[in-house]
Amino acid sequence: MSEKTTNISELGEFGLIDHLTNKFELKNTNSLLGVGDDAAVIAISDEEVMLLSTDMLIEGIHFNLMYMPLKHLGYKAVAVNVSDICAMNGTAEQITVSLAVSSRFPLEALEELYDGIRIACENYKVDLVGGDTTSSTSGLIINISVVGRVKKEEITYRSGAKEMDLLVVTGDLGGAYIGLQVLEREKEVFKANPTIQPDLDGHDYIIERQLKPEARKDIIGFLKELEVVPTSMIDISDGLASEIIHLCKASNVGCYVYDEKIPIDAKTSMMAIDFNLDPSTCALNGGEDYELLFTIKQSDFEKIQSNPNMTVIGHITDATDGIYFIDKNGSALELEAQGWKHF
Amino acid sequence: MSEKTTNISELGEFGLIDHLTNKFELKNTNSLLGVGDDAAVIAISDEEVMLLSTDMLIEGIHFNLMYMPLKHLGYKAVAVNVSDICAMNGTAEQITVSLAVSSRFPLEALEELYDGIRIACENYKVDLVGGDTTSSTSGLIINISVVGRVKKEEITYRSGAKEMDLLVVTGDLGGAYIGLQVLEREKEVFKANPTIQPDLDGHDYIIERQLKPEARKDIIGFLKELEVVPTSMIDISDGLASEIIHLCKASNVGCYVYDEKIPIDAKTSMMAIDFNLDPSTCALNGGEDYELLFTIKQSDFEKIQSNPNMTVIGHITDATDGIYFIDKNGSALELEAQGWKHF
Numbered sequence: 001m002s003e004k005t006t007n008i009s010e011l012g013e014f015g016l017i018d019h020l021t022n023k024f025e026l027k028n029t030n031s032l033l034g035v036g037d038d039a040a041v042i043a044i045s046d047e048e049v050m051l052l053s054t055d056m057l058i059e060g061i062h063f064n065l066m067y068m069p070l071k072h073l074g075y076k077a078v079a080v081n082v083s084d085i086c087a088m089n090g091t092a093e094q095i096t097v098s099l100a101v102s103s104r105f106p107l108e109a110l111e112e113l114y115d116g117i118r119i120a121c122e123n124y125k126v127d128l129v130g131g132d133t134t135s136s137t138s139g140l141i142i143n144i145s146v147v148g149r150v151k152k153e154e155i156t157y158r159s160g161a162k163e164m165d166l167l168v169v170t171g172d173l174g175g176a177y178i179g180l181q182v183l184e185r186e187k188e189v190f191k192a193n194p195t196i197q198p199d200l201d202g203h204d205y206i207i208e209r210q211l212k213p214e215a216r217k218d219i220i221g222f223l224k225e226l227e228v229v230p231t232s233m234i235d236i237s238d239g240l241a242s243e244i245i246h247l248c249k250a251s252n253v254g255c256y257v258y259d260e261k262i263p264i265d266a267k268t269s270m271m272a273i274d275f276n277l278d279p280s281t282c283a284l285n286g287g288e289d290y291e292l293l294f295t296i297k298q299s300d301f302e303k304i305q306s307n308p309n310m311t312v313i314g315h316i317t318d319a320t321d322g323i324y325f326i327d328k329n330g331s332a333l334e335l336e337a338q339g340w341k342h343f
Numbered sequence: 344m345s346e347k348t349t350n351i352s353e354l355g356e357f358g359l360i361d362h363l364t365n366k367f368e369l370k371n372t373n374s375l376l377g378v379g380d381d382a383a384v385i386a387i388s389d390e391e392v393m394l395l396s397t398d399m400l401i402e403g404i405h406f407n408l409m410y411m412p413l414k415h416l417g418y419k420a421v422a423v424n425v426s427d428i429c430a431m432n433g434t435a436e437q438i439t440v441s442l443a444v445s446s447r448f449p450l451e452a453l454e455e456l457y458d459g460i461r462i463a464c465e466n467y468k469v470d471l472v473g474g475d476t477t478s479s480t481s482g483l484i485i486n487i488s489v490v491g492r493v494k495k496e497e498i499t500y501r502s503g504a505k506e507m508d509l510l511v512v513t514g515d516l517g518g519a520y521i522g523l524q525v526l527e528r529e530k531e532v533f534k535a536n537p538t539i540q541p542d543l544d545g546h547d548y549i550i551e552r553q554l555k556p557e558a559r560k561d562i563i564g565f566l567k568e569l570e571v572v573p574t575s576m577i578d579i580s581d582g583l584a585s586e587i588i589h590l591c592k593a594s595n596v597g598c599y600v601y602d603e604k605i606p607i608d609a610k611t612s613m614m615a616i617d618f619n620l621d622p623s624t625c626a627l628n629g630g631e632d633y634e635l636l637f638t639i640k641q642s643d644f645e646k647i648q649s650n651p652n653m654t655v656i657g658h659i660t661d662a663t664d665g666i667y668f669i670d671k672n673g674s675a676l677e678l679e680a681q682g683w684k685h686f
């Protein structure tokens with residue numbers, strides 16, 4: 001190629017996907033929704049639709065085997081896919097696992113990885129139904145595709161948020177990012193002096209948030225019991241700020257998010273401060289929490305308010321009002337996404 | 344890991360998959376078939392089932408960008424997945440594409456790749472509905488998952504072959520393997536002296552068999568028109584011998600395959616002889632032809648005999664009779680699989 005070339009980092013991950021897929025049109029009437037939400041939607045019967053999503057994890061980019069045990073990696077690879085189905089208000093049922101490994105991995109290492117996959121399958125009640133296993137020229141690559149289903153009247157897209165809806169987040173945020181900082185710190189200490197044991201005492205919660213995140217399948221169950229169908233939903237893989245922007249843009253709305261409402265665990269806050277980081281910034285821009293962000297009608301507020309897993313953090317406004325973060329002093333700042341940058 | 348370790352090459356690809364997945368049980372009633380056929384089978388409605396398959400292609404293992412144009416790679420990645428759905432007698436409808444690329448790939452290279460994917464999508468009438476795009480520490484990795492569907496009464500498994508059935512193969516075999524030999528030869532010449540242009544004249548057919556194989560979606564259409572439902576089917580990705588053995592073992596039958604019946608294109612034969620290779624050996628053990636191997640009842644023979652795309656190459660026997668290759672002298676040799684070995 002002697003012509004002008006463009007570095008892919010100029011587009012960013014989402015810009016790149018957009019650019020590469022915008023020439024593709026959906027032609028099968030069964031393809032109800034393609035690229036652009038947490039999962040694709042495929043027609044299957046009068047009552048239900050099928051959901052399909054896929055995620056690739058690359059050693060050295062998404063995980064570091066120096067501190068990520070293979071069993072945890074297997075578990076996490078399943079969880080992040082199940083999370084995509086949860087984000088459509090659906091139930092994950094089947095996965096396929098494609099695996100590429102270099103010869104430095106003995107069979108016993110792969111057994112560890114598949115133990116983690118199996119435990120996640122049992123926990124989330126999904127079946128491993130297929131896959132591909134091959135060798136790799138370098139490192140470990142794992143791609144999981146997940147199939148789920150949801151009743152037509154319960155499917156939740158990113159695009160359904162309406163003015164006056166409440167913005168709700170599950171669990172607490174920023175922990176996975178702070179957990180990663182602790183692991184990276186201990187890795188550097190270990191590299192400098194391998195006789196020093198990693199000091200992970202008291203950091204169980206945040207480290208588990210990073211190494212063994214859970215898909216919030218429980219929330220989908222709560223919502224069903226409470227008879228609440230969110231008006232829109234997305235999972236938080238890239239940081240709260242980035243996901244709020246995705247959801248608002250897909251729904252063509254604006255929103256106000258209140259700093260003081262963002263749920264952050266006390267241990268996350270303390271460690272953030274230790275690292276000279278603002279806990280809110282970790283929640284907004286740290287990734288991999290795999291909590292759910294959704295909107296509900298105001299009339300549904302009473303149904304969810306007593307559930308400790310859900311926190312109202314703001315409300316939806318007209319698109320022309322913009323997307324604003326109201327800090328603890330009451331100042332409104334336009335929200336910007338930092339998120340994860342893989343390119 | 345200080346304990347005893349086992350090298351994964353000791354198990355081979357299929358042994359490894361078996362070993363890693365045998366602890367997994369199917370728990371959802373919708374999971375009708377898991378690992379072990381060309382695609383998984385998922386219940387969706389009274390009339391139809393859904394098919395799901397996945398394939399990972401790794402630079403340096405499955406393709407070499409020195410002679411594989413990115414557009415062809417994109418096309419082939421889709422075709423091999425569609426082929427898996429064809430092998431279940433189904434129709435592919437949706438794909439997801441996961442892509443990992445290192446920064447040495449400019450945007451224009453990825454556009455080439457996606458052009459190939461798009462042309463294949465249009466050709467096979469499948470929709471790109473999702474994916475994942477990330478960076479890679481080395482080279483290009485592409486994982487495609489495919490969803491298809493088939494009427495319940497038309498689904499064809501590997502396991503349905505019965506004694507007296509006829510063994511049928513589509514198209515011609517060995518071409519993709521010989522095409523690869525030509526490309527490898529010219530690569531070596533080029534590496535030794537980059538001023539010498541590759542000599543690919545007259546090798547269009549076999550090179551296209553390697554670089555741009557087609558899924559035999561047309562055959563699935565012919566079978567429908569002819570009202571023939573094969574009793575068993577598999578696609579030929581690893582070489583005829585390996586696939587015959589898979590099919591016979593899954594069906595618990597034996598078979599006789601006749602050397603003189605195996606369809607080999609004249610150009611494939613000539614080039615094989617140029618390379619001092621036996622053309623039949625190329626057909627039996629060369630991979631990547633992506634033709635279909637299936638069995639039909641004898642009573643269906645009249646329906647297919649005038650179709651030039653299908654050749655009867657043998658017949659099914661009792662399992663105790665074994666799996667035999669009858670050479671041109673009439674000698675019976677037990678069939679052994681060489682196939683592709685990635686580990």
